[in-house]
Amino acid sequence: MAIECSCDECELKELFFQNISASEMESLCQSRVEQNYDKGDYIIEQGKPVEEFIYLKRGLVKLFITNANDKEQILSFAKPFDFVSLLSILSKKHHSYSVMAIEDSTTCNISIRDVKRIIRENGKFAMSILEKMSMVSDNVIDESLAIRRRNLRGRVAYVLLHFYRDIYKTEAFELPVSRKEIAEYIGMTTENVIRALTEFRKDGIIKIFGKVIEIIDEHKLQQISEHG
Amino acid sequence: MAIECSCDECELKELFFQNISASEMESLCQSRVEQNYDKGDYIIEQGKPVEEFIYLKRGLVKLFITNANDKEQILSFAKPFDFVSLLSILSKKHHSYSVMAIEDSTTCNISIRDVKRIIRENGKFAMSILEKMSMVSDNVIDESLAIRRRNLRGRVAYVLLHFYRDIYKTEAFELPVSRKEIAEYIGMTTENVIRALTEFRKDGIIKIFGKVIEIIDEHKLQQISEHG
DNA sequence: ATCAGTTTATGATATATATCAGTTGACCCG
DNA sequence: CGGGTCAACTGATATATATCATAAACTGAT
Numbered sequence: 001m002a003i004e005c006s007c008d009e010c011e012l013k014e015l016f017f018q019n020i021s022a023s024e025m026e027s028l029c030q031s032r033v034e035q036n037y038d039k040g041d042y043i044i045e046q047g048k049p050v051e052e053f054i055y056l057k058r059g060l061v062k063l064f065i066t067n068a069n070d071k072e073q074i075l076s077f078a079k080p081f082d083f084v085s086l087l088s089i090l091s092k093k094h095h096s097y098s099v100m101a102i103e104d105s106t107t108c109n110i111s112i113r114d115v116k117r118i119i120r121e122n123g124k125f126a127m128s129i130l131e132k133m134s135m136v137s138d139n140v141i142d143e144s145l146a147i148r149r150r151n152l153r154g155r156v157a158y159v160l161l162h163f164y165r166d167i168y169k170t171e172a173f174e175l176p177v178s179r180k181e182i183a184e185y186i187g188m189t190t191e192n193v194i195r196a197l198t199e200f201r202k203d204g205i206i207k208i209f210g211k212v213i214e215i216i217d218e219h220k221l222q223q224i225s226e227h228g
Numbered sequence: 229m230a231i232e233c234s235c236d237e238c239e240l241k242e243l244f245f246q247n248i249s250a251s252e253m254e255s256l257c258q259s260r261v262e263q264n265y266d267k268g269d270y271i272i273e274q275g276k277p278v279e280e281f282i283y284l285k286r287g288l289v290k291l292f293i294t295n296a297n298d299k300e301q302i303l304s305f306a307k308p309f310d311f312v313s314l315l316s317i318l319s320k321k322h323h324s325y326s327v328m329a330i331e332d333s334t335t336c337n338i339s340i341r342d343v344k345r346i347i348r349e350n351g352k353f354a355m356s357i358l359e360k361m362s363m364v365s366d367n368v369i370d371e372s373l374a375i376r377r378r379n380l381r382g383r384v385a386y387v388l389l390h391f392y393r394d395i396y397k398t399e400a401f402e403l404p405v406s407r408k409e410i411a412e413y414i415g416m417t418t419e420n421v422i423r424a425l426t427e428f429r430k431d432g433i434i435k436i437f438g439k440v441i442e443i444i445d446e447h448k449l450q451q452i453s454e455h456g
Numbered sequence: 457a458t459c460a461g462t463t464t465a466t467g468a469t470a471t472a473t474a475t476c477a478g479t480t481g482a483c484c485c486g
Numbered sequence: 487c488g489g490g491t492c493a494a495c496t497g498a499t500a501t502a503t504a505t506c507a508t509a510a511a512c513t514g515a516t
Contacts, residue, residue, distance in 0.1 A: 091362035119355050126354030127347050134319035137365035144372050148415055
């Protein structure tokens with residue numbers, strides 16, 4: 001008797017659910033829930049109990065923490081196939097970070113208990129999760145160091161290149177974030193992010209149409225990203 | 229026939245090698261190598277292949293990356309039972325970071341292949357590794373955010389409190405790092421770290437005898453750490 | 457004991473970034 | 487239609503931090 005499970009066709013199966021048996025897959029498939037979010041919706045709220053293992057199928061999200069003065073610090077932007085809830089869910093009872101959709105998004109949610117059970121029962125699956133997790137954490141840390149060693153212009157250039165190369169891959173794209181959010185990500189003020197963008201525009205490196213940015217001189221932007 | 233293995237008495241067994249069978253333990257015990265390092269020795273060199281799973285039994289180390297201009301950025305300081313090589317060893321072929329002993333240190337090294345084998349064969353062990361790993365990465369990320377949201381004085385205060393509370397637990401202790409290394413950790417210049425320390429001394433918050441720091445007013449230091 | 461190199465320290469100045477104040481334009485709501 | 491809010495933007499000024507120069511104390515090697 002063949003088992004019907006839409007997960008079989010899911011791209012995430014390749015990436016993530018390797019080394020998993022048909023019956024384990026079926027069990028996950030039964031319990032998983034797909035969830036849609038509009039831009040601006042919270043997917044995870046800081047402080048809430050960790051109940052589900054969540055990953056992103058579609059859209060774009062930001063991970064951030066809200067500090068004592070209600071200011072946000074953005075940790076990273078994640079696109080599909082980045083495992084957004086992977087960072088702390090295995091060691092903490094409550095979420096350390098919030099996750100918000102910055103574009104309309106779809107997640108696939110699995111009970112954290114089920115995932116933990118399969119990890120315990122299936123070492124190969126555990127190994128592949130460990131590898132992925134290791135990669136995600138590394139990326140967040142690398143990004144943070146990359147930002148830290150740059151000055152204002154370098155940081156803004158870095159962010160633009162990130163959206164251009166890693167996410168949209170087209171010279172003209174609509175920024176999914178406000179200038180304020182860029183500032184919260186790179187740890188500078190909104191005004192200075194705007195000033196840097198204006199400078200790039202005046203120098204003919206980019207064009208700006210509101211939220212739409214067009215990369216004119218990628219090479220120059222790369223130089224600024226490296227040397228400020 | 230009882231198995232002789234000094235690992236049975238190792239404190240790390242409790243923390244780390246939970247859920248491991250006697251035969252697995254014996255196999256690890258056979259292949260493990262203990263290594264001593266003097267202050268200043270490299271334990272791991274950035275770019276070298278990942279061959280061993282390393283953790284710290286004794287001493288104190290710094291994790292850092294060396295950037296294009298040969299400047300060091302210190303990621304974190306790790307004390308025994310922090311799993312120093314855990315961050316990227318499972319996903320990368322080469323070390324992303326260097327690790328150096330900043331006090332005389334002892335590590336216990338296990339072939340990465342053996343660890344991976346046991347992860348695959350023993351899901352419970354895998355689960356406990358995942359939890360630890362999750363915690364270590366989280367700490368690095370949290371620290372980085374904690375530093376980022378502080379100003380110079382707050383950052384220096386934060387570091388002093390870190391050494392005082394998490395490592396030495398005694399009012400007077402010898403800093404295991406130079407002012408330059410503190411600067412590399414908190415992302416400020418050496419001169420400004422020194423200036424902040426001098427200010428604290430003049431305000432009667434600490435005493436300075438070369439590398440020895442004595443915490444006089446922890447409460448005040450805490451306030452500075454929080455509010456700059 | 458001496459020399460070279462490094463760490464700690466301090467002051468003067470330059471520079472980068474934050475803060476504050478205010479303008480404009482888009483969008484939403486009554 | 488008017489009023490309110492918010493994001494994007496700009497300029498003036500304040501502040502924090504970096505840079506540069508210098509010197510004393512210390513460290514290691516010969």
